[in-house]
Amino acid sequence: MNRDWQATGAVIDALRVERVAKRFGAFTALDGVSLSVKKGEFLCLLGPSGCGKTTLLRIIAGLEAASDGALFMAAGDAERDVTRLPASQRDYGIVFQSYALFPNLNVAQNIAYGLKGRREDKDLRVTALLAQIGLPGIEHKYPSQLSGGQQQRVALARALATSPSLLLLDEPLSALDARVREHLRREIKSLQQKLGVTTVMVTHDQEEALTMADRIVVMNHGVIEQIGTPEEIYTRPANRFVAEFVGQSNWLAATSAGIGQVLLGDALLGATVTPPRPDGHPLELFIRPEDVQLHASWSPVEAQIVNTALAHVRKIELLGGFYRIALSVPGWGGQQLLADVVRSEFERLNLSLERMVPVSLPANRLRAFGPSTGAAA
Numbered sequence: 001m002n003r004d005w006q007a008t009g010a011v012i013d014a015l016r017v018e019r020v021a022k023r024f025g026a027f028t029a030l031d032g033v034s035l036s037v038k039k040g041e042f043l044c045l046l047g048p049s050g051c052g053k054t055t056l057l058r059i060i061a062g063l064e065a066a067s068d069g070a071l072f073m074a075a076g077d078a079e080r081d082v083t084r085l086p087a088s089q090r091d092y093g094i095v096f097q098s099y100a101l102f103p104n105l106n107v108a109q110n111i112a113y114g115l116k117g118r119r120e121d122k123d124l125r126v127t128a129l130l131a132q133i134g135l136p137g138i139e140h141k142y143p144s145q146l147s148g149g150q151q152q153r154v155a156l157a158r159a160l161a162t163s164p165s166l167l168l169l170d171e172p173l174s175a176l177d178a179r180v181r182e183h184l185r186r187e188i189k190s191l192q193q194k195l196g197v198t199t200v201m202v203t204h205d206q207e208e209a210l211t212m213a214d215r216i217v218v219m220n221h222g223v224i225e226q227i228g229t230p231e232e233i234y235t236r237p238a239n240r241f242v243a244e245f246v247g248q249s250n251w252l253a254a255t256s257a258g259i260g261q262v263l264l265g266d267a268l269l270g271a272t273v274t275p276p277r278p279d280g281h282p283l284e285l286f287i288r289p290e291d292v293q294l295h296a297s298w299s300p301v302e303a304q305i306v307n308t309a310l311a312h313v314r315k316i317e318l319l320g321g322f323y324r325i326a327l328s329v330p331g332w333g334g335q336q337l338l339a340d341v342v343r344s345e346f347e348r349l350n351l352s353l354e355r356m357v358p359v360s361l362p363a364n365r366l367r368a369f370g371p372s373t374g375a376a377a
């Protein structure tokens with residue numbers, strides 16, 4: 001039996017990356033990265049420029065060799081070690097950021113490039129793929145006659161032509177304008193779901209990752225900061241890096257004050273503090289602007305709500321579908337707090353500059369992080 005193949009009897013992940021490291025001379029681009037991708041899953045590698053996401057994708061593709069670690073791909077109900085396998089022998093299709101179509105070949109020839117077999121079968125396959133990407137009948141056009149978005153769809157068809165078990169996408173939308181990008185996001189996602197093809201996409205665009213991925217891998221400086229569903233990443237970030245990279249956030253300096261309690265300015269607030277810290281331990285409180293609640297008036301009802309105080313309205317900004325309100329709360333040390341409110345809510349609250357408005361921080365949305373390392377407190 002070939003020792004590269006291993007039958008386990010368990011449900012096999014489509015791809016498993018085990019402690020992969022990559023060094024370029026003295027520089028470490030990837031530092032022991034481990035993750036797995038389930039069959040049919042859409043996984044996004046998300047992180048700032050230089051975090052190592054493209055290097056990881058290239059290692060998965062076999063276009064770059066890992067310095068350490070191993071890669072396994074599913075092969076039936078077994079797992080195959082592909083760490084040393086040349087790119088040409090790995091079963092994947094890939095789409096790059098720039099349109100990597102052959103300019104001297106027409107659309108049909110580009111898509112059929114990797115296909116083997118009879119001419120008629122190839123023609124049928126090309127026709128079916130063009131229908132799937134919503135561009136029927138463009139077989140005889142050349143790449144220069146297509147828009148950027150159309151070229152990327154053809155590149156996608158080419159990557160899917162051989163029905164690979166893995167689809168790799170390297171920032172496939174970043175060269176397109178915003179409107180086309182949004183449209184293609186939805187198209188790629190629905191095609192991926194329809195075909196059930198396991199997909200790994202690299203992006204630095206958090207919105208792209210949140211809208212397309214089943215799970216997101218947030219990377220920074222060659223390590224994984226968090227792996228989770230878009231909802232987990234957004235609502236329960238593992239540390240300050242993730243919280244700041246994905247979405248808007250408020251940060252308030254506080255100290256721990258007993259189990260599930262923090263001292264913010266002169267006020268004792270309920271918050272999610274895990275694990276508990278000794279009293280007086282410095283903390284940074286995190287809350288998303290849309291989780292900050294504003295009230296129309298200060299009545300006995302509002303006074304009963306935990307974590308409620310009176311705030312000054314310092315700035316009002318219209319950001320399309322919602323307003324971003326900058327507040328300062330004297331009782332909470334006067335630190336700036338941003339609150340996002342939708343238009344109807346804004347009108348109901350009758351907000352104006354320098355007005356005092358009651359504000360609440362729901363305890364289940366208020367999370368505490370240690371200030372020095374950025375790790376959850």
Ligand SMILES: Nc1ncnc2c1ncn2[C@@H]1O[C@H](COP(=O)(O)OP(=O)(O)OP(=O)(O)O)[C@@H](O)[C@H]1O
Pocket residue numbers: 024027029047048049050051052053054055056204
């Ligand atoms: N061939 C190489 N030689 C030396 N350093 C490299 C090489 N390829 C990548 N690097 C370095 O490794 C780090 C990670 O690069 P990588 O391209 O994976 O980042 P990235 O997260 O994809 O960023 P970007 O979105 O800018 O492409 C960067 O600091 C980069 O300069």
